Amino acid sequence: MAQQVRGVVARGKGAAVGIETIVVPDPGPGEAVVAVQACGVCHTDLHYREGGIGEDFPYLLGHEAAGVVESVGEGVTEVGPGDFVVLNWRAVCGDCRACRRGRPWYCFATHNAAQKMTLLDGTELSPALGIGAFADKTLVAAGQCTKVDPAASPAAAGLLGCGVMAGLGAAINTGNVGRGDSVAVIGCGGVGNAAVVGARLAGAARIIAVDVDDRKLATARKLGATHTVNSRGSEPVEAIRELTGGFGADVVIEAVGRPETYQQAFYARDLAGTVVLVGVPTPEMKLELPLLDVFGRGGALKSSWYGDCLPSRDFPMLIDLYLQGRLDLDAFVTETIELADVEQAFARMRDGDVLRSVVVL
Missing domain, CATH: 3.40.50.720 (NAD(P)-binding Rossmann-like Domain)
Structure with missing residues (x-):
């Protein structure tokens, strides 16, 4: 059954973002619904808001995230409900010429969820980098979920999803x-x-x-x-x-x-x-x-x-280094904020006041 949750939406180029009710469908084949625990505020989200990446408004912003898998669709075996995951925006296909040559970090056919999240009136949302994680829950391709050690802080772990990994x-x-x-x-x-x-x-x-x-x-x-x-x-x-x-x-x-x-x-x-x-x-x-x-x-x-990364290889290894005290991911978390503070976080980021503001849900 589809769920209604809060999400940060950019309605138009340069317009201030706002919290709106979004509809998250049940996961279809190869998809997963993830309850987001933390999501970093990245320059890429601001680029989306400013129309610097595309004009497929409205955008559901947020992509640098960690959370817990709530449900999965048919055929999903790599993750299951209850798994703690870092979301990635390059779910490799396994079958393109790069993947067949043993270089999946160059995958030419990465994919996202087939279904769309929407506003209450049915308007389809474009999720930032195919994720859209400034929300209580989001729908992604199961391959965008990388299982890592749940002992890690979600605010720190989620940063591997984009900027820190890059x-x-x-x-x-x-x-x-x-x-x-x-x-x-x-x-x-x-x-x-x-x-x-x-x-x-x-x-x-x-x-x-x-x-x-x-x-x-x-x-x-x-x-x-x-x-x-x-x-x-x-x-x-x-x-x-x-x-x-x-x-x-x-x-x-x-x-x-x-x-x-x-x-x-x-x-x-x-x-x-x-x-x-x-x-x-x-x-x-x-x-x-x-x-x-x-x-x-x-x-x-x-x-x-994306740092030529292979999430399934790199994310668990880096989280292990973090838990061993050899990689200080916490140092990148300047502040933790709420969903309503994303617009102010953009301003702080532009002014160079933060490494990362992280939304904690």
């Missing part, structure tokens, strides 16, 4: 940071600081955090950065080279998503070094680089989508 994965999976490497991270918001943590976990010897905000740089220091550069007062390429013996970093992670910071990343890496773009650019942005420099510097220019 940053950690950019360092560990995409950048292949190794022991003794030098790493620079440009942009130290939630994703960038997660990349700092990932570099530390991977054993990097030197981790250089770059930002224009001293508050974010102080947080980066706490999370494992060995050096910080405020690029308002220092030229970042020169500073990174100076801190790496004049050579540049082995891996540079660009967590801003702008042409000018990408160029900084390109020139701040060592010869044959790696650039990882994890910051999300907007559609109109263009990049110009001398092709001879691309050829002559060698190395690799990579993009990291």
Whole structure:
């Protein structure tokens, strides 16, 4: 029987979000209904509200979430009622050319729930990243549920669902940071600081955090950065080279998503070094680089989508590290809020006051 629950809905481009009653259908084949316990406020949700991702309003926002499976549909075997799960927005198909080649983190046919959640009048909602977790309950594809140890705090665990996994994965999976490497991270918001943590976990010897905000740089220091550069007062390429013996970093992670910071990343890496773009650019942005420099510097220019993660592999492992005290996910939770506070959380995020506001239900 369909259920009526509260959800945070964006009705139109740039309009303030509000709490509305949404209708969650019973799960169909391959689907699950999850009772949401916590959901982080991510920049992607703000992009949806601002029309930066699409115009399929109204949107049911929220996607960085953890909760408990309430019910499952026909054919679902990987999770069941009562399981504590982190939601992910890349349910792999298992059958596309990437999956068949043993690279499911590149899956080209990820999927969401087939049914739609709606408003009371029947208007279909577009769930953010196929999840829509600023709600008491949400309907997702069962493959979007990754079972993890229930001893983990929902507020911390849910952050693996997007931003923290994106940053950690950019360092560990995409950048292949190794022991003794030098790493620079440009942009130290939630994703960038997660990349700092990932570099530390991977054993990097030197981790250089770059930002224009001293508050974010102080947080980066706490999370494992060995050096910080405020690029308002220092030229970042020169500073990174100076801190790496004049050579540049082995891996540079660009967590801003702008042409000018990408160029900084390109020139701040060592010869044959790696650039990882994890910051999300907007559609109109263009990049110009001398092709001879691309050829002559060698190395690799990579993009990291969701940290090249495989949720079934990475989420349980990272939760285990968290429970062992080796991965401080709690450090990313700046504040816990209620559903009614999401609009104010967007403002705090824009002002750089938080790593993450987390809605706790």
